[in-house]
Amino acid sequence: MLRLLYNRLGSIWSRRHQDAELDEEIRFHLAAEAEERIDAGLDPEQARAEAQRDFGNVLLTRELTREAWGWAPAERFLRDVGSAFRMMRRNTGYTCAVVLTMALGIGLNAPMYEMLSRLFLLPPPHIEDPKGVHRVWLSQRDDSENRGSFTGPAFARDRMQWHEFSALSADNGPIGAVAGYTAPRSTPNGRGQTAENLRVSWVTGEFLDLLGVEPAIGRLIGPDDDDAAATPVAVVSDGYHRERFANPQEALDATLEFDELTYVVVGVLPPGFSGPDPGRTDVWLPLEPAVTAVRGDQWRDFGSGFDLTPLARLPPGQTVQAANAAATAAVRAARADSPRGLPWDPEPTVALGPILRTRGPSSLPGQMRLTLVIGGVTLLVLLIATVNMSNLLTVRVAARRRELAVRYALGAGRWGVGRLLAIESLVLATASGAVALIVATVVGRLLRLTLLPGHQGTVDALNVTAIGFTGIAVLAVGLCAAIAPAMYAAKSRQIERLDSSRGARALGTPVRTGLIVVQTALSLVLLCGTAVFYRSFEAARQVDIGYAKEYLLTVELGEFGGSPLDESTLSAMEARVRNLPGVREVAQGTNTPMGRIAMLGGLRVEGHDSPPFRYGPYVNLTSTNFFDVAGLEVLAGRGFNEWDRANTQEVAVVNETFAKQAWPSRNPVGRCLFVGSEATDCTTVVGVVESALEFGLLATDGHPVYFLPISQTTSSTSLSGFAASRRVLIVRTRDNPGEVATPLLGVQADLFPDLPRHTVQSLPAIFASQIETWRIGTRLFGASAALAVLLAAIGLYAVIAFGVRQRELEFGIRRALGARSSRLLRMVLARGFFLAAVGVVAGTLAALWAGRFVEPLLFDGRTPRDPLAFAAAALVLLTIAVMASLVPARRASRADPRQALEAE
Amino acid sequence: MTPASPRNQLLYGTLDLLILRTLVYGPAHGHAIAGHIQRVSEDALRIETGSLYPALHRLEARGWIAAKWKTSDKGKRARYYRLTRTGRRQLVVEQSRWQQLSVAVTRVLRPAD
Secondary structure, rough: OHHHHHHHHHHHHHHHHHHHHHHHHHHHHHHHHHHEEEEEEEEHHHHHHHHHHHHHOHHHHHHHHHHHHOOOOHHHHHHHHHHHHHHHHHHHHHHHHHHHHEEEEEHHHHHHHHHHHHHHHHOOOOOOOHHHHHEEEEEOOOOOOOOOOOOOOEEEOOOOOHHHHHHHHHHOOOEEEEEOOOOEEEEOOOOOOEEEEEEEEEOOOHHHHHHHOOOOOOOOOOOOOOOOOOEEEEEHHHHHHHHHHOHHHHHHOOEEEEEEEEEEEEEEEOOOEEEEEEOOOOOOHHHHHHHHHHHHHHHHHOOOOEEEEEEOOOOOOOHHHHEEEHHHHHHHHHHHOOOOOEEEEOOOOEEEEEHHHHHOOOOOOOOHHHHHHHHHHHHHHHHHHHHHHHHHHHHHHHHOOHHHHHHHHOOOOOOHHHHHHHHHHHHHHHHHHHHHHHHHHHHHHHHHHHOOOOOOHHHOOOOOHHHHHHHHHHHHHHHHHHHHHHHEEEEHOOOOOOOOOOOOOOHHHHHHHHHHHOOOHHHHHHHHHHHHHHHHHHHHOOOOOOOHHHHHHEEEOOOOOOOOHHHHHHHOOOOOOOOHOOEEEEEOOOOOOOOOOEEEOOEEEEEOOOOOOOOEEEEEOOOOOOOHHHOOOOOEEEOOOOOOOOOOOOEEEHHHHHHHHHHOOOOOOOOOOEOOOOOOOEEEEEEEEOOOOOOOHHHHHHOOOOEEEEHHHOOOOHHHHHHHHHHEEEEEEOOOOOOHHHHHHHHHHHHHOOOHHHHHHEHHHHHHHHOOHHHHHHHHHHHHHHHHHHHHHHHHHHHHHHHHHHOOOHHHHHHOOOHHHHHHHHHHHHHHHHHHHHHHHHHHHHHHHHHHHHHHEEEEOOOOOHHHEEEEEHHHHHHHHHHHHHHHHHHHHOOOOHHHHHHO | OOOOOOOOOOOOOOOHHHHHHHHHHEEHHHHHHHHHHHHHHHOOOOOOHHHHHHHHHHHHOOOOOOEEEEEOOOOOEEEEEEHHHHHHHHHHHHHHHHHHHHHHHHHHHHHOO
16 A cells, blocks of 8 residues: 555656656557568568557557556646646736635635634633633513513623622532632723723632633732732733733732722733633732722622622533522522512522623624624625636636637546636635735734724734634635536537637526626625615714713713812812813713713602602712703703802702603602602702713613702712712813813823823714714625625626627627617616626515624614615616626627628 | 546456466566467457556556566567566456356356256
8 A cells, every 4th residue: 555655656756757668668569569560571661550550549548558657636636737827827817806806705704704713612711621611691580661570581691799699609519619700891000191091800719710720920819819808919911911011020029009909910821811701801800809999898788789700610520400500599599688679580590601701691792793794794705706706717618618628629528627627716716815814914903903892812913713714715715616617618518619709609698697696696785784784873873862972071080099079179170171272161060971870879759759760860960051061951941050059949950761750740840859868858850951861872771860050069968978079071172072182181180190091081982982883884894895896896897798709790790780889888788787687686685684683783773674775785786787887888889890791 | 638448348357367367477568468468369359559558557556567677589678567476466366256257157148958
């Protein structure tokens, strides 16, 4: 066996030598044969001729003998590759078109695939036996409409409250080891203008040990560190360590400051470690000291608002089902102990899922779904590019009928030609793959930054997964694209004649036009997607959020260290900001529009024993000019004015949502609110303002809010304490708020040197982040659709142009017989239009079906089957189709009748 | 290009047997092998060169025969084939197979009793 292989391999290298030997052997045979005849008495000339005749076809014998050598397949392969390269060199334009389009198709998909596999397939790095670690999901039913009964749809989250979490970790049976962490949150390290924002995750003492990660330097956070009394320690990521510190020792002695607490770095984690999520995390802190520093001691209480994500590592031999049952029982027991009347389902269920959040039991979160849809779109682009390549190859086959006919005549079989085409297609695909890697490096980076900002994977642009994908895609695309042309070539063989200049019209048309229709249909799907997303984007952009969103800038002051804000410094700041160029007016409040909103306990509402709201109510303590500055319209009664002072009647303003939920059928103006649990004095509602959208963009997102003037808070200690702990300056600008940000930061640095820079935010920026999904959707769909339409146009052009060239003679005759050129023009254009129209019909059906995948992503329940969007998409496609067939059509209309007649 | 099927008037596989059998008498070149078979079969079997040389090279690739360039008795360089050890074993196998086949064919052709 080995010798056989050796012989074969050897024979490849010595083929020239072997060829020469075979020739000599055959020559000897002929000579010996001739000699025999000379001996028998023939004259030499005749003897040689007879020997030659008896031998038969020397070439064929040589060919057949070579087959016996065993290297024929390899030789054939090399020959075909050589032929493919010659073909590519001869048709530079064609090659460039195919390679570029394929490169875009593959290059878009490689990083996409890499990203999707990271999100859905690959376990996070540096975790020991990641299959054994489970994310714990808590599923509870919603208290939908009627308060007190939990009959709404169940929704699962991978977070639970401290009570529930400690009930889980107290159970030593089927659940095994339990640890918890909070999703990384952007937190300023240090204070003042130089504070850097780091992604910080709080973890329980068992967390890093449960994951089984080994520190690169130093040690991990252990159970002893997870204590409010212990010296606060921190471990940092490899990335942050490299960015910030010159050498490892420096990192170990460094200190970090978060929320007024100083942490000592005790360890550095290995490169690439990001915890259980793919997102970037810079610093891990022990949970107890960190939470206590931010929230005080009440964070363990039920309903404190603090929750964390539990992970569990099951003991060996334990089943997930048993663990689920035990965990469910533990959490229900914990809830049964909780204070009554809290709005939580008393019978939640707990389920252990894989460590990857994206695989968890709940439905896909929006961002993930968007990623999947985009993945589908790029795959569609690859498909279109493949079809396009297939189409161009088929057209090439048609143009090469003469060559193929010669090949058939020389004895090449159906498989021989099929193989040649497959190899040509593969060579083209490989060239595209090489270019695709360049595209993947550039596009991949962009794609990841857009779709998954802050993910760890942004470091390496090109990795094994992406390259592997490219390799497989090249093979698959190369082979798939060869099918149609090979079929066509095989079919044309039966009717093949060496004279291929005529009668070619009908050949292969079904295959070619079929491919064009498929391509057009797929392009239409993408165009529809673009249009639908654009409509959503526009609709979301036009949403009236209540606030004057184009012209607002907010500055968050307070909320650190608990030291009350100094009213005179606040006034000084307000005055200085008001005098900055570009500033129209300044107001104060305690909430950040579309950002932060607060609740205060103990509000009683006239006519209700308990608060009549499902969420909230939320409170905003404001200066008297707040409604004017923020752009909220007063719908009934009045806003605040300068007579609302400490010694005058206590007043409140409520928003429309509040008024409707509290007093559905009565006039809200004049009703009483009792602010504070012991309050007996009536705070009179003097006005109703429009509801602003505080969290989301949908009208149903309205939340009940009541407003109190800051000037009247001095009477109540809880209110004045609240007002002094947090304050937001609302700045109304004349133009783009971004321009005011820099001078404003200067004022802030003067008066509040401890505040970090990012407390200044412009509402347009906040709003832009809210409509990000539709923006990304529109852009990516748009880019894909542009590419797809370009491909379809190239394909259509190629087919029509080819058809025209084949029928040039016919057009010439038509003209000679008196057809007008405009008529010929129309004829060809109609052909292109017809093909595109069939594609549009097929594509419309496909898009109607595919709509279900994007439906949940659209704004405010908008339909993906928007007739206007579909019409626009069809119009664009048909226009482009006509334009693509215009050039060949003009050529047809100018066909020279004289040439036709001469040719006949 | 796909190979056309060898234009062999002999039963498939028979040519290999004949070549191996011929080489039992000692090394010979292609022309001599063809001539020998033709002579011994009293002109009943004519070996076509289009089959002979592919067969020789195939047998060589399988290692049943080996080739060497030698000067022929007429003073020209010729490629001489000789039987190898595996070739000898293969000859026994082929021969018994042929005998079985020939017995079977004879039985079928025997006139009905």
